[in-house]
Amino acid sequence: MTESGSQTDQDSLGLYVHIPFCTSKCAYCAFYSEPVHRHDTHRLMQAIHTELAQHDTRSVCTAYIGGGSPSSLPTSELTDLVKAIMSRCPDLAEFTVECNPGQVTLARLKQWHDLGVNRLSMGAQSFDAGELRCLGRSHDADTIKTAVHLARQAGFNNLSLDLIFAICGSTPATWQASLNQAIALHPEHISAYALTLEPGTPLAEAVAQGRQLAVDESTDMAMYEQAIAALTQAGYEQYEISNFARPGYTCRHNLGTWLNHPYLGIGPSAASSSGTTRTQNFSDIKTYVAAMESGVSPVETSVATRPMDRICETAVLNLRTRHGIDVQRFRQVTGQDPHVLFAGPIRRYCEQGLLTIEENRIFLTARALPIADSVLCDFAAL
Secondary structure, X not given: OOOOOOXXXXXXXXXXXXXXXXXXXXXXOOOOOEEHHHOOHHHHHHHHHHHHHOOOOOOEEEEEEEEOOHHHOOHHHHHHHHHHHHHHOOOOOEEEEEEOHHHOOHHHHHHHHHHOOOEEEEEEEOXXXXXXXXXXXXXXXHHXXXXXXXXXXXXXXXXXXXXXXXXXXXXXXXXXXXHHHHHHOOOOEEEEEEOOOOOOOHHHHHHHOOOOOOOOHHXXXXXXXXXXXHHHHOOOEEEEOOEEEOOOOOOHHHHHHXXXXXXXXXXXXXXXXXXXXXXXXXXXXXXXXXXXXXOOOOEEEEEEOOHHHHHHHHHHHHHHEOOOEEHHHHHHHHOOOHHHHOHHHHHHHHHOOOEXXXXXXXXXXXXXXXXXXXXXXXXXXX
């Protein structure tokens, strides 16, 4: 496992570009996105290029194009964005593009790879037909398998699959089948997330109206532990609560987030953090485009980050990783000793067997992982 702080420099910058388009909205998704056919994609992409050009991106070491579904863009427009990022970020070490399994071809994948994209994140979610229908996904298991094979043919040797468990109607058996099929494709990285019923989404409304049945909490936790067991046995190392990688393939971009490094967000709804200020762009395509075309800032909100809030945020994000809080690094970055600052929660959770102190680091025990949020909330504010 890559240890905390060893992969990315504190002064390095992560770049995230949000493409707010999908061919259709998934039933569970709360991220800002709209159907691609309703918008002038070229006009939005021009606005994104304009915003990108306004920032000094020379220190960017990781880039991530996400959404929505970036692969729903016309090929030429996504290609132009990749070229722009490559030209503006000379020290880019990791470049990830999210894609939908049903929206890739060998030609598209090879073009991205040849331009410098060296990591793919593919939204598989499930290999079960009923679960995919429940989520509102348009692909099937065979489409996922084909997309992975095409990615390998195109030259990608760093591939991540996203999986969701505790989907309405799912069982430990269907979840194990999805895990087995994902593992059989030999991706370098797997993210496994519990389904979150976000307010206002069609799936949350279906559950509220009794048209879908949510998985109970105990089954949800059992499925999470099932994932840890299956993926660990298959040779994946759990380096964060929901993320697993083969040795050497941790996601550097996300690791920067968990180390609380600064990041730059480009596009509608994208957020940025300088360490002292957090901003978020307008979560509306028309408003965002109008701002960029008028030479006005696309930032809708800007909030100063209090030093103590950032210190607590750093502790929470660090604890999400299996490495946990590196005490020496925490002191260097924040000027605070976590043993003093969080003495109460550390003592309490160590006594309960949910935290361990070992070799100058403080980290969650395996027992704590399924209930991590309840532990981390005591580090979130002082």
